[in-house]
Amino acid sequence: MVFPLMFRFGRRARSTSLGIALCTMFIVASFSVVSGIRASTENLRDNFEPDYFLVTKPSSDGLSHFAESDLGAVAAKSAFGIFVDCFTLPVSESLTVFSIEDPSHVLNEAITGPQGSEVLAGTDLDLPVNITLGSTSATVIGKFSSTIFSPHWILGSNQLVSGLGGKGGFNFAVSKGLTKDEISTLEGSDLSVTPMTGIIQFLDSGIGEIENDALWVLVPSAFVIGVLAYSFIGSETADRRHEIGIVKTIGAGRSRIMWYLLANAALICAWGGLLGVAFGIVLSYGISTAASSAFSSVFIVKAPATLILAAYASTVLAGVAGALLPAAKMTLSSPVADLKEVTP
């Protein structure tokens, strides 16, 4: 099929494609800035390597208990623990009592709970020798020191803590070096897996939030592209209505007319989009250079191919969508009315 140029691609087409190019440039530059923010944030994130992951089983009251076997193969690289809150006398304060079992030596510190009713206090706690945890008497035989667990906790034996909580099993595990597949498997078993270095997930989450917010710039740009395409096709079809009427009269079907009009709109948008992508890349690096020299921090701007393709596709799609209305109107009009409109 031959692709006909139905319209004169003169001054109007040039100004329309330039307008579309500006919109595309805006999209590309915005995407590039956001991509730069992602790159900068990921650089920051790379400074924090997650050693351990906290595995829990969320429930409506916070945490459920689970068995060691629920972690499957991950159990071999996990330490298992239980914590419960107990009203403690004579300090009359609710304190967290925990136990930890680390048979695989996953933790980088040797932390072993005492036996029976003996407990160790965290370094921030100042407890007398004889205390009462809930209704259970316990003896504080010393202090424990840990870089992982709160210094405001009390360390007891698994038997003691299970008895205080009245439940078997564990309510947390500390796992080391989990792969993405292992994390997915655990999460598929209704377990929550959280890197024990919170900044990693916080920055990941922050990047997602910024990208989500940045999508907003697509809306005004796409709208304007649509309006420009609408105006261009509307004006051109009005100018060329008589000629299109002749084409209809000699046998061109409605779908064919529609196809031609939309194809012309796509052509304008494709050309404007190409210009816009070129302008956008130049603008992105211009922003990068100017901002880096103007401010003390390095402003990284990246223009990845996928985002450029997405911006280009958005441009063409928005343009075609904008042209739909005048194209449909032209397609549906009667050839007789078209021919009566203007006497050439």
Next chain:
Amino acid sequence: MILIRRRAIVAVTLSIMIFASTVAVLTGLRSAPSSFAADQGYIISDSSAPTIFSSKVSTDLVGSLEQIGNITGAVPEIFAFSSWNGQSFVIRGVGEGFGDVGEPSWDTAFSQGSALIGSRLLGRLDMNVPFSMPLVGSYSSRMTVVNVTGSFEFGNALDDELLVHLEVARFLTGMPKGDASIIRVSTSQPEWLDDLLAPEKSRFTLYDLHTSSSEVATGQPLGVSVQVRNWGGHAGSIEVSFSVDGSVVNSTLVELNASVSKTISTAVILNAVGTHLINASIDGDFPVDLNSEVEVVNPFLRVAAPTTVLLNSTFNVAATTFAGDAAAGATVTFNDQTCVTGEDGVASFVANQTGAYTATVELSGFEPKTVTVNVVDPTAYPPIFLPSLVYFSLSPGSIKESERATGLVLAQNLGLIPGYLEVKVYVDSAVYAVLNFSLSALGSSTRTFAIEDAGVGNHVVQVGTFAMSLSVQAWFADNPDLVQVVIRYGGSNHLSSASSLPIYQAAKLSQGNISVALFAIGAIAALLAGMAITSVFATEISLSRRKLGILRTIGASRSDIRSLVLPQALENGLAGAALGIVFGVLVVNQLASSGVLFVFGHELALEPNPGQLLLILIGAVAISVASALVSAAIASRETAIKSIRDTSEESPPSVDANDILGNE
């Protein structure tokens, strides 16, 4: 005659709706940092820290702030972040006084194991209060657990956070004791603090008023110095006045560039014995008065000499002035011997006769001082080491926080066997220094020590059975003004309004980067909206060219056409812009209530700004009218016949019907 159809209103409405929403989002992004101030109060943070999370501010500042009259609340806070069940969130560790900052005031007391959760965060976690929640460390692998005992809804950024005890956040972040991420401050006079924070002219303050001594002799010159700093944004001058007991003794005009300090000194002579008030002051927008008390005494000497010496042995007489300085050049007379003290204020004598003798110390300008020394026969004393402390003085007895006090201790051996004596100096019952004496038979020895880091307040200094009091005054005690506090803690740039937190630097971006980027996006969005409106009005006029041609043919002038186009463009532009703003506000409200836009763990605060909306309305109408008039003017220039024929100077492309129909 209708030249611009109603459909133009639709295009203007959509353009303005989208633009107004975009501006609200951009404004929300720019003000996102204020979420860390919980939209309440002012923030004191470490401006040199790369992020708000790594900011460290001394919590001692809280106590200083609470002394300032206009400050109604000050609370230390530590930011941490954790995640659970796939949701990442901000933890705010809060200290005492949290409820005093912000509205409504809130009486909150956290135990170490409890927490309160914001309503929006509670919704995101999809939990029911109460529940236990594990928290992980912010920068290293740590864990603790809190019992979430309640939720709250304030309608501000706190609703996205978890509030815990300050010490819980300290553990999660590894923040050192005595530091916090920020101190949030509220004031009863926001205008005062706003004005204070944004000085657009020269602003001066005085600090560190020093006198050369807290105790001075009559007629002796007293050095007085004070630091003056211009903490404003421009150079300027200020008159610094020194006064004694209310009478101005010196005035100096000081010219300083922005952010520059200078020491101003003067000397005064006080002749009346008693306590005098030394004052340094400036007037202006922020008057400052600094005061210091000086004790004027008749000059006297302190003399340390052994009470007992061995016949034919050598002993020392040490003389110091009342201010603690060595009395060099003093004449000391003992029995039939006369000696002049050296630079250290010490004179040596030989005990050549048994009996009780006086040692008289004379120095010009000072009252003579006499002490008694017993010269004894050694055979009358036991052959043992018998040390004792015979003298202790501390000068001066009252100092400022940054000054030092000097102690002098004299020990004596009343036995015939030499030995070593260890003497402990106690400050408030804690060992402050240890002095070692080497004592010969019936010999004596002096040792000095300095106290220079004592905290503010009254202290007791104890040496053996001697005890003396030492009063230490705070540097800002004379004028605990906010400016003084801020300057003392590192400069006025540490204090910022809620909207200028360096949170964006989490992504290594400066606040300036973000402002420029957001402004650029806003400008381009405005350009696009203008382009859409222009395009639609130009198209409408273009489609009415035939009508314009007919009007021109029947004699309508260009001004007639302008008169015809103007009201239609105005009407359509105004209606479209007004509708666009209404729909824009609705979209913004919908976005705000849906909570889909987040920045750094906080929901984006989207609030339409009336000023911005009015500006958008005016701009949209102006663009509508201008684009319609320009298009009409261009169309009017075309010949009437060409307009009616609707042809162009440009030739249309030749369309081959066979191509369109697909025929070969």
